[in-house]
Amino acid sequence: MVFVPSRYNFVVQGDGPSAALFNAFSGGLMILEGRDAGELGAVLLQPGLKFAGDEFSPDLLARLRAGGYLVPESRDEVAEIRERFWRARGEAPVVITVTTTMDCNLACYYCYEERSASRLKTGEIDKLVTLALESVAASRRPALHIDWYGGEPLLNLEFIEKASMALQAACASKGIAFVSSIISNGSLWPDDVESFIARHRVRQVQISFDGLKAHHDKRRRYRRLHRPTGGSAQPSSFDRAVALVDRLVTCVRVDLRFNVDRENLEDLLPFLDFARSRHWFDADFPAVFQPARLAAYSQSSSFMRPLELTIAEFDDARAQVRKNTGGIAAVEESEVPDGFPYPKTTVCAALADHSAVLGADGSIYRCGLQVGEQGRAVGNLHDNSPSRRKGASVLNSKDGEWWQSFDPTQQPTCSSCSFLPICWGGCPKKHLEQDQHSLREQGRYWRSNLPRLIAQAAGFASGPRDTEFSEAVQFRISTDSVDEPRC
Numbered sequence: 001m002v003f004v005p006s007r008y009n010f011v012v013q014g015d016g017p018s019a020a021l022f023n024a025f026s027g028g029l030m031i032l033e034g035r036d037a038g039e040l041g042a043v044l045l046q047p048g049l050k051f052a053g054d055e056f057s058p059d060l061l062a063r064l065r066a067g068g069y070l071v072p073e074s075r076d077e078v079a080e081i082r083e084r085f086w087r088a089r090g091e092a093p094v095v096i097t098v099t100t101t102m103d104c105n106l107a108c109y110y111c112y113e114e115r116s117a118s119r120l121k122t123g124e125i126d127k128l129v130t131l132a133l134e135s136v137a138a139s140r141r142p143a144l145h146i147d148w149y150g151g152e153p154l155l156n157l158e159f160i161e162k163a164s165m166a167l168q169a170a171c172a173s174k175g176i177a178f179v180s181s182i183i184s185n186g187s188l189w190p191d192d193v194e195s196f197i198a199r200h201r202v203r204q205v206q207i208s209f210d211g212l213k214a215h216h217d218k219r220r221r222y223r224r225l226h227r228p229t230g231g232s233a234q235p236s237s238f239d240r241a242v243a244l245v246d247r248l249v250t251c252v253r254v255d256l257r258f259n260v261d262r263e264n265l266e267d268l269l270p271f272l273d274f275a276r277s278r279h280w281f282d283a284d285f286p287a288v289f290q291p292a293r294l295a296a297y298s299q300s301s302s303f304m305r306p307l308e309l310t311i312a313e314f315d316d317a318r319a320q321v322r323k324n325t326g327g328i329a330a331v332e333e334s335e336v337p338d339g340f341p342y343p344k345t346t347v348c349a350a351l352a353d354h355s356a357v358l359g360a361d362g363s364i365y366r367c368g369l370q371v372g373e374q375g376r377a378v379g380n381l382h383d384n385s386p387s388r389r390k391g392a393s394v395l396n397s398k399d400g401e402w403w404q405s406f407d408p409t410q411q412p413t414c415s416s417c418s419f420l421p422i423c424w425g426g427c428p429k430k431h432l433e434q435d436q437h438s439l440r441e442q443g444r445y446w447r448s449n450l451p452r453l454i455a456q457a458a459g460f461a462s463g464p465r466d467t468e469f470s471e472a473v474q475f476r477i478s479t480d481s482v483d484e485p486r487c
């Protein structure tokens with residue numbers, strides 16, 4: 001049999017004469033030892049080379065084959081990634097994101113959402129239950145996850161209370177497991193926090209911070225309409241969020257999302273110390289720290305560009321966070337939530353065949369970041385035809401068909417990229433909008449971070465701090481043919 005190196009091999013040099021060989025398709029990691037390690041690594045980075053197999057010892061050949069580093073010449077790795085991708089779309093759990101209201105009590109300067117008075121009404125609960133049950137039935141997985149979303153979802157507490165009970169009752173009658181999660185600014189919760197979590201089977205809460213008190217309160221002011229009575233005697237939005245997290249960590253996982261940009265970067269590490277001093281990371285339910293780079297999500301938020309950190313600056317900030325936590329706190333990196341660049345086997349909710357995002361006006365979207373965006377809805381809760389009502393399968397907008405057929409293995413750049421198995425094209429919304437700026441950042445992320453992740457997994461003492469993979473490695477092309485950034 002004739003073998004060729006997988007096009008998804010990557011090699012990182014260790015401190016001594018060793019090298020780590022990583023395969024992004026299989027997730028395999030192998031340490032090459034000895035004087036020939038570098039030479040073997042270089043050979044395995046050339047997908048066109050052919051081997052009869054007898055060039056390697058039987059033991060080495062078996063290991064190279066088992067890890068997917070050497071593959072039969074006839075094997076079509078891209079086709080296999082495509083199969084994996086479509087299986088993930090079909091098998092994804094059902095998540096219905098419910099925008100209870102587009103209104104918010106805070107006025108964050110970067111908020112991309114149009115604030116409006118639209119809110120879901122209790123009279124629409126039956127339709128929500130129907131949408132959820134239809135989605136679960138279509139998925140053939142007896143589980144439903146409701147993600148309460150806004151605006152600030154707790155501004156429509158009455159809807160959450162009643163809809164949650166109706167959904168739970170419907171699920172119980174059909175043997176469907178029910179869980180929920182909430183994305184909130186943490187300033188409007190009911191007094192019975194612990195029983196609220198239990199009553200609504202909340203298994204995860206995301207609370208957003210914009211820094212320590214001074215920055216947070218300045219950037220997250222109460223809007224005039226929603227200003228608490230009692231003036232300055234009332235707790236600020238920071239104080240309220242902190243008091244809430246103190247209680248949440250006793251009963252549920254909390255994701256501390258820290259929105260960072262040029263203005264509040266100085267608070268990033270002090271905020272970690274603050275969280276540690278309040279025992280959020282060693283509580284009954286240890287909180288997870290999620291630094292998030294504030295970036296323009298759409299044309300309407302392009303005003304944010306001057307304050308955006310570059311990817312390199314953000315990576316640097318995250319590196320400092322990792323160093324600073326010293327293993328005490330879980331720090332989540334959205335691209336590699338498990339800390340190792342596993343080949344992807346799941347898709348985001350926007351690509352999940354049976355998930356949907358319900359807007360506060362009854363519109364149905366594929367991605368939560370599209371809520372309220374004119375012309376991006378793919379269905380409507382009030383449509384009487386199940387197939388059209390369910391955002392996952394409607395074809396009543398030009399976007400509907402795009403979402404149904406999106407496949408990174410068919411994108412010209414992604415299909416020729418060696419990060420494909422661990423990236424799957426990144427955020428599909430950026431492809432939909434042809435946001436070349438963000439797509440190039442995705443490639444940049446992997447080129448500068450994958451060496452570190454491989455070195456860390458290989459146990460190399462000092463990661464290749466200044467090493468980056470080149471575009472030539474990313475696209476397996478000669479250095480001469482890289483004329484302009486592809487991704």
Ligand code: SF4
Pocket residue numbers: 408413414415417418419420423424425426439442443444446487
């Ligand atoms: S790094 Fe860029 S080209 Fe590669 S798969 Fe991701 S988005 Fe596509």
Ligand code: SF4
Pocket residue numbers: 348349350351366367368369426427428429430
């Ligand atoms: S399309 Fe992008 S922003 Fe929307 S859910 Fe998927 S990854 Fe997230």
